[in-house]
Amino acid sequence: MTERDGWRRLHPVSPVVRAGRAAIAIFIVLIPIVLRGGGNFSDSYVQLGIVAVLAGLGFVHWLVTRWRIDGDDLRIETGLIRRQSLRFPLAQVQAIDIVQPGLARVFRVAELRLRLGGASGGTARLAYLPQHEVEPLRARLLRLATDGEAAHHDLAPVEERVLTTVPTPQLVASIFVSDVGIFVEFVFAALVVTAFLAPAAAAGLVGGGAAELIAVATIVWRRFNQEYKLTVAAAPDGLRLRSGLVALNAETIRPGRVQAVRLVEPFLWRRLGWCRLEVDLAGRQKRKGEGEATRGQLRALLPVGSRALAFELLDHLLPDAPRPERRPPRRVALKSPLRYRFLAWGRTDAAVVTMTGRIRRVTVWVPLEKAQSLRLTEGPLQRRLGLVTIHVDTAGRALHAALRDRGRAEGNEALADLVGLARAARRAQP
Amino acid sequence: MLDPDTAWRTPSPRLLTLRRLEVGVVALLLSAGLFALLVSRSIAVAVIAASGAVALGAAGEYVVSRRVRAWGYAEREDDLLVRRGVLFFRMSVIPYGRMQFIDVTAGPLERAFGLATVRMHTAAAASDARIPGLAADEASRVRDRLAKLGESQAAGL
Secondary structure, three states, X not given: OOOOOOOEOOOOOHHHHHHHHHHHHHHHHHHHHHHOOOOOHHHHHHHHHXXXXXXXXXXXXXHHOEEEEEOOEEEEEEOOOOOEEEEEEHHXXXXXXXXXXXXXXXXXXXXXXXXXXXXXXXXEEEEEEEHHHHHHHHHHHHHHHHHHHHOOOOOOOOOOEEEEEOOHHHHXXXXXXXXXXXXXXXXXXXXXXXXXXXXXXXXXXXHHOHHHHHHHHHHHHHHHHHHOOOEEEEEOOEEEEEEOOOOEEEEEEOOOOEEEEEEEEOHHHHHHOEEEEEEEEEOOOOOOOOOOOOOOXXXXXXXXXXXXXXXXXXXXXOOOOOOOOEOOOOOHHHHOOOHHHOOEEEEOOOEEEEEEOOOOEEEEEEEHHHOOEEEEEEOHHHHHHOEEEEEEEOOEOOOOXXXXXXXXXXXXXXXXXXXXXXXXXXXXXX | OOOOOOOOEOOOHHHHHHHHHHHHHHHHHHHHHHHHHHOOOOHHHHHHHXXXXXXXXXXXXXXXXXXXXXXXXXXXXXXXXXXXXXXXXXXXXXXXXXXXXXXXEOOHHHHHOOEEEEXXXXXXXXXXXXXXXEEXXXXXXXXXXXXXXXXXXXXXX
């Protein structure tokens, strides 16, 4: 348990930060109870007791947790009663994130989160480490992940080139005209109107729907918090993302780990010439023990920005990305009148791109070396019109490319084509 | 892709027997139940309801036989093709190198008929590919062959 044999502990304030987060959660649960006026204090004692127990457990957890870097593995030992010895092979690391919630910033600590690939892959979390140790440790882990044994000694910090930072006014504006934003504005307007017409009813609504209101506010807040001043920088080890207002996030997207890239252009954003660029990395579709904020979500590389900027960033992830220019046959307008405007696909030898969407336009790029399987589907309506859809599945969490509604001959040809290209791309992988 | 010379294999004919038996038993039970329930009220209604259930069963037999016949798989040089579905036709192409693991499962009824289901898993959840109703020895042959090919062609994420 000492520095001598390489075992390290987490920072002693870790249990405090963890319990603090639980306390905030309980506080949020308590608000509606207090608002409804049924302020039963014995309940609050129970809640406070829970916080105390959590803090106690957290302390024990800290006491029995230790970690070390062992050759090419990160090892974490934890658990008092059910002792766990976890071994995370660094070669499988997909990305290493630094996460720093607000409370952690107060105590100058940060969490290091290693995301591993593969069906059995999980997330290794070191929560929390002293702030000043996190960055060098991450650099060291990344270097171990890429070079194996080669670089145990630290090198000089690599230089990086900032590509873009999201301007805050634009981010705020974009949230205002986003789907969640418009929903919130609508609800808020409805509330104000109700308040004028029938104050009692409005008060009842606020009291009764407090939990829902808070939930929606949390979504908006989280989005703002996560994407505030999101900065993308190009470094030799990949694209570096930094963002956050209260909670800070820093992560590196390694080249060759991107499963799919998505460009989203909602209706109102299109009018303003804005779009959003997201990446999908390998990982299990559903995983436990990961913060709500990251579950099932895509990484926004560009929360809001111009198309030109989005394509510039795309070029860093997928050089020479194809453009969607192959339009579907005209009869598709009968089947999907709304989608027809946008449907298109394209490919190069290395990647495939598809465009679809009814109201918002969604473009997905999938590098063919990441294709896990290909599927051809044909529904009853499609059969009558002689259409098929080709899917290119990836190991990403949410995205795959679907060549919707192609003529049967074209579809069959594209499938054969893509199968061959995917095979070649797979073989060419190091 | 759909070369005419692709050697499609089909599940064991016993799968068809099993599926038809399942549908038949359910339809007969439903019909008998309806008859017993309604016979006290009016014999005519009971007979109509019971024959309705039988007709439904007959339709079910037709659907099931078409669905079972739609299953097919082909082992090609680099990938496995699995096709299925009548109304919603689906064909998956799963490269051997992408298979992470292969399951062979057999429920009690399947076991009674000497059948097993082979399921291939890739890192993508969507590529869910399975071949139901393979004869037990064919199932283990497929599993072993796929596992071997998967190992020799394995590719990283």
